Amino acid sequence: MKIKILKLTVCLILLVSFFSISSCEALDDLNDTADDVVSEAVDEILGITALSEDLNKTTTNFNIISDIVINNKLVSSSEIKMTLPSIVSISFTKKRYTQTSPTGGLNLTTNSYSGTISKSKFNKASNVVKITVQNNTPTVYVNNVATTTSGSGGTGGTGTTPVETKLVDKDVTGKVYQLSVVSFVVPTGVKTMVVKTNEPNDYYRNLADLFLRKDSAPIVAGPKPPTYLPKYTWTADYISHTPNREVKICTISNPSSGTWYAGLYGYNSDYQSRLTVTITK
Numbered sequence: 690m691k692i693k694i695l696k697l698t699v700c701l702i703l704l705v706s707f708f709s710i711s712s713c714e715a716l717d718d719l720n721d722t723a724d725d726v727v728s729e730a731v732d733e734i735l736g737i738t739a740l741s742e743d744l745n746k747t748t749t750n751f752n753i754i755s756d757i758v759i760n761n762k763l764v765s766s767s768e769i770k771m772t773l774p775s776i777v778s779i780s781f782t783k784k785r786y787t788q789t790s791p792t793g794g795l796n797l798t799t800n801s802y803s804g805t806i807s808k809s810k811f812n813k814a815s816n817v818v819k820i821t822v823q824n825n826t827p828t829v830y831v832n833n834v835a836t837t838t839s840g841s842g843g844t845g846g847t848g849t850t851p852v853e854t855k856l857v858d859k860d861v862t863g864k865v866y867q868l869s870v871v872s873f874v875v876p877t878g879v880k881t882m883v884v885k886t887n888e889p890n891d892y893y894r895n896l897a898d899l900f901l902r903k904d905s906a907p908i909v910a911g912p913k914p915p916t917y918l919p920k921y922t923w924t925a926d927y928i929s930h931t932p933n934r935e936v937k938i939c940t941i942s943n944p945s946s947g948t949w950y951a952g953l954y955g956y957n958s959d960y961q962s963r964l965t966v967t968i969t970k
Contacts, residue, residue, distance in 0.1 A: 733772045736815035739764035744823040749788035749795070752822040757781045759818060768815060777806045781820060783827055787874070796873055798854050802827065806836050857951070857966035860889050863897065865955045866913050870906045873966055877946040881969045884927075884951055885938040886962040897953035897960035898930035899937035903945060907952035921956065930956070937962075944968075 741754035757764050758780045760773055780803035786795045810831040819830040829836045856873045863869040875882060888895040900907035900923055907925040911918060929937035953962055 734770055735773060735811055735813075736768045736770055737762075737764050737811070737818060738766060738768045738815070739818045739820075740766060741820040742822070744821060745825075751786055752825065752827075753784045753786070754820045754822065754827065755782050755784065757818070757820065764818065773808045773811055775808050777808055777811065779804060779806055779818070779829065781827075783822065785825060796857050796859075798856060800854065806831065810834065810836055853967050853969045855965060855967050857964055859964055860961060861886075861897075861953050861964045862959075862961045863953060863955050864959050865957060868900075868907070868909050868952050868954045869897075870950050870952045871964060872906075872948055872950050874948055875944055875946050875968065878970050879944055879946070879968045880942070882941045882944045883938065883965075883967045884941075885936060885965050885967075886953065887936045887965075888934060889961060889963045894959065894961040895934045895936070895963075896955065896958040897937075897962050898956050899928065899939060900925040900952040900954065901927040901939050901941075902950050902952070904948060906950040909952060909954045923954075925952070 737759055739757040739759065741757070743752045746752070758778075760771055760777050762769065762771055780801070783800045783802065785798040785800070787798070788795050806829070813832055816832055817830075819833075821828050821830060856875070857871060859871070861869050861871060884899065884901055886895055886897065886899050898909075900909060902925045907923060909923045909925075910921075912921045927939040927941065929939050931937055949966075951964060951966065953960065953964065
């Protein structure tokens with residue numbers, strides 16, 4: 690009888706132990722599953738902030754980064770929440786302002802960038818995307834780590850794909866027989882450059898002739914009254930002197946990089962013209 694009771698007791702102990710072990714294992718599995726769910730939830734909804742800086746900024750030469758779009762959403766210094774796919778799209782615009790002469794205005798060059806970044810770079814609940822411009826080249830950082838984006842571009846950059854860029858867009862005025870010169874810098878890889886003058890709004894004085902020269906300013910002389918000497922002469926690489934108020938235009942294929950000079954000369958009249966220089970890569 691004692692032997693039977695002992696066997697029964699042992700069986701009960703083993704049975705309780707089995708259920709205890711099974712319950713612990715089930716609880717561990719449940720905890721792991723809960724952790725996975727929480728982790729996935731954190732990964733899915735992330736905070737994104739976008740910043741920018743120009744390391745070489747001066748009062749006469751600086752870049753501004755704008756229109757930063759991540760995963761098809763406009764992002765700024767105020768954090769926004771979003772879910773990210775495995776491959777994250779990014780795009781932005783870089784506006785470069787340069788002053789080519791002490792008395793001249795600022796010239797604007799606009800470039801657009803686009804590409805993709807791996808989601809693995811966004812490894813925090815709150816992530817900071819920073820676009821840093823150095824030597825006129827933008828680099829994308831995610832959480833202070835430089836990121837190489839996929840696409841046709843440099844590190845952090847992202848395939849520069851401007852259709853056309855305006856190097857100069859300004860009003861130029863002058864007196865009769867006066868030469869007004871505007872300088873600008875042409876980058877490498879330009880396929881076409883168009884230099885043009887037309888009439889600004891509400892003005893009808895596009896009376897200047899257009900002269901274009903590489904590396905140094907055009908030289909223009911005459912013909913001044915009362916002798917009208919010297920004769921109307923010039924030293925320039927390209928000219929356009931259509932009659933009266935017609936549009937003046939010079940189109941150059943594959944222009945060499947460097948500093949160019951556009952000169953407007955008042956042949957027997959004061960003038961006010963809108964000068965534009967547009968390049969296409």
